[in-house]
């Protein structure tokens with residue numbers, strides 16, 4: 588009961604997504620070194636799961652649009668089915684959505700075609716892809732993905748490199764380090780064993796410190812949802828050197 592309640596707060600690990608018929612704990616299915624298998628496996632159910640607080644989500648997207656202009660290029664890290672990419676596409680020149688899951692990206696492609704959006708490029712790759720050139724994005728977004736990286740400083744340094752001068756970095760992260768420590772430790776342990784992707788128990792304070800260390804200053808820190816477990820959206824700007 589307790590575990591189910593905790594899982595419900597972290598939809599990507601929800602027991603409804605990870606059902607016995609969808610998960611076969613065959614040794615070849617362990618996710619330690621291939622987290623994309625996890626996301627491919629739960630892709631159908633993930634794509635069908637609704638946004639938990641739609642009103643807060645819409646308020647957030649409206650707010651994010653105040654940072655966007657028609658000539659901007661945006662990178663969305665861990666874009667999954669491309670929801671955020673699609674919701675901002677008409678406000679910018681170009682959106683690049685990257686993810687490790689080919690199945691989630693296939694859903695993203697379908698949804699963008701349904702919405703008649705033609706300025707989004709979905710790529711199965713990581714932010715460390717060398718074909719991304721330094722200083723090529725005005726805005727980088729990362730929603731509920733940073734906790735899957737082991738070294739957050741390395742990620743922020745790469746985001747800093749990819750951004751143009753005064754570029755904007757928008758992130759929202761499952762900060763399991765600020766929550767139920769026992770539950771977080773269980774998830775992390777499951778990640779170490781390979782039953783889930785590896786998870787970093789981050790805190791909001793840790794993210795803020797890391798942003799400052801890596802050359803950003805925070806321009807906005809907002810919780811858009813009133814839910815007790817809602818995360819902060821951090822909006823940071825690249826420092827002028």
Ligand SMILES: C[S@@+](CC[C@H](N)C(=O)[O-])C[C@H]1O[C@@H](n2cnc3c(N)ncnc32)[C@H](O)[C@@H]1O
Nearest residue numbers: 599626665666667686687688713730731732735
């Ligand atoms: C919890 S989902 C969040 C999806 C979306 N950003 C949102 O907020 O609705 C996490 C996504 O990050 C992707 N992901 C996990 N690790 C990644 C990595 N190292 N690089 C890029 N994407 C990653 C997963 O495939 C999944 O689509």
